[in-house]
Amino acid sequence: MTPRIARAALALLLLSPACAARQQWHGAPAADGRASSVGAISTLAADLDALFDTPPFDTALWSVRIERAGGDVLYEKNPRALAMPASNMKIVTMATAAEALGWDYRFETRLVAEGDVRDGVLHGDLRVIGGGDPSISSVGFGPAPLFGEWARALRAAGITRVTGRLIGDDNAFDDERLGSGWAWDYLAWGYAAPVSALQYGENVAVLRMRAGAREGDPVEVIASPPGHGLRILSTVRTGAPDATANIELERLPGQPTLTVTGVVPAGRPVNIRTASIDNPTQFFVDAFREVLVDSGITVAGPAVDIDETEGYAPSGAPRTIATHQSPPLSELGAHFMKVSQNMYGETFLKAMGRDRAGKILESWGIAPGTYNIADGSGLSRYNLIHASMLTTILRRMYEDDRHRAWFSATLPVAGHDGTLGRRMIGTELQRAVQAKTGTIANARSLSGYLTAPSGERVIFSIMGNNFLRRASEIDAVAEAALTRVLRELASRSPQPPAPASR
Structure with a gap:
């Protein structure tokens, strides 16, 4: 005002x-x-x-x-x-x-190994059991520090290779990720991010847009953190130095393609927007898997949402490797x-x-x-x-x-x-x-x-x-x-x- x-x-x-x-x-x-x-x-x-x-x-x-x-x-x-x-x-x-x-309530997230561990190999699956923590976030456009801590916890538990999958367990919540009555034209934006019992980075991808040197040049669009799973289609162009930044996002629910259109003025600082990701659970395990691989821990199977594992049953006796608690309510x-x-x-x-x-x-x-x-x-x-x-x-x-x-x-x-x-x-x-x-x-x-x-x-x-x-x-x-x-x-x-x- x-x-x-x-x-x-x-x-x-x-x-x-x-x-x-x-x-x-x-x-x-x-x-x-x-x-x-x-x-x-x-x-x-x-x-x-x-x-x-x-x-x-x-x-x-x-x-x-x-x-x-x-x-x-x-x-x-x-x-x-x-x-x-x-x-x-x-x-x-x-x-x-x-x-x-x-007010003292804390959300809990657990990393569980399911199977026998022999000679540094977990013969079974890794499962991340979410309790709804909304605060697990990336830092500096990179991965969450928590993922590095968990990689170290796995090594401390004698695990450097997993023969099975990395499973994201979001069963603490139902599978209705979007609110009833949300307008369709909200859904691509970060403020309409979906919800899950397993969440990461507020369930958004951060889009950094860097204008070109001259009016009409393409604008570089960088999406982070790793694992967001979005396929970016951008037609954003550089505008005149005195232009107003005007960005539009479009993505259909259930689809990975994010269309980015609009104008970013030349000579201005990097323009930032947030886009909702489609599946928070998949986002979490994909990002975590990348950190495990970078840390030298091999996961032979895919990173999956537990809802995609029909008839899921633990591959072995569960063993808690690490537990993370959120800040209090x-x-x-x-x-x-x-x-x-x-x-x-x-x-x-x-x-x-x-x-x-x-x-x-x-x-x-x-x-x-x-x-x-x-x-x-x-x-x-x-x-x-x-x-x-x-x-x-x-x-x-x-x-x-x-x-x-x-x-x-x-x-x-x-x-x-x-x-x-x-x-x-x-x-x-x-x-x-x-x-x-x-x-x-x-x-x-x-x-x-x-x-x-x-x-x-x-x-x-x-x-x-x-x-x-x-x-x-x-x-x-x-x-x-x-x-x-x-x-x-x-x-x-x-x-x-x-x-x-x-």
Whole structure:
């Protein structure tokens, strides 16, 4: 959001007839000389109604609820109207996963040798048993350090040759890799990466695009890390130095061919995009096998997804060679929420189970049939929730001593980090807002906590759907609303008593 848009939205609010009236009347005086809260709240509501209902924003569907942490409702607009939350769905996923699994929960991945070991040879298969760890990643466009550690563990176990296969076991999760309701034109991009119980490099290939020396020259496209399995077909060309980089990706589900088109300006730094890979389990074992071979460990058989081994049975007695544990959920959750990492959301939902998430929500007073959860990330357009549901969840996290600090630490902070790092800078809201953003086509959301200078905490959810304006304009409306609330809280803060007459 640009400062110009923010100023315009706030000016629209402050110059509205309702707000102008507020300059003259703050409600009937109370016994202590302060305006009555009833009058103040009704005026705040009129001001915010004027903001949300002013063209061109009046044609959007707004679901809004703003309440004090103590329980008083400051403002509502269609608070139970079902809306697409976009990445505000991650609030639901994070809260229920924390309740179901605990903040100390760690995902486990095991390397198992199946068969007898004689004279440095494993007569059987190597099997990698995944538990859903989303954090095993490559470093510097190369392989994961974990793979090197496991190669050394195999040598320490006396294994330098495997007669069988390298099998990726992803049976801890079902085989539905994509979320229900994901748009087909998302699927080639890294933000729509599939999910599996065996995952590597966030299930994406990193594409580095280096422009040529002259306009019209082909652009070099380098895909990493090794083992991605994509077949790159690129027609990207070098554009003029003042051109804007414009890259499009296309890949059909189940197919390895990735088509890359567009323009990269001449003389600019390397342009980077991420592309989803097709099968995370196959990606993992292919990449691991390459490291084993480079480390001098021969694997005679292929690297395979266990789903491709019809009638699979262990080739021998299993022996655990190495076990890897992920960072705790508290750390994974901070990455998930701060940068809005979709694949983590799908992982958390599968790890706890959709039914378990629903039972947790019901225990919090959110009845089945009042919402629809289609995925864990918010990428699906089938997700339908409402502002009251989000503020209920946010309140549960705030009031529960087990969750308050950990959950708050996952949220982006305005003007400081995550997806809010470049928003609200230099405004009253900078560092006063801790909230989750959300964006898909024609849906924008912001839900979380607002802290007044006095320390008073407000819980809020603002979701806008079905708009034809730029997302930055919807952001401006939400931020203007929060600014108005912040000023209302400041105007109601208890004033120090007047000095006694002498």
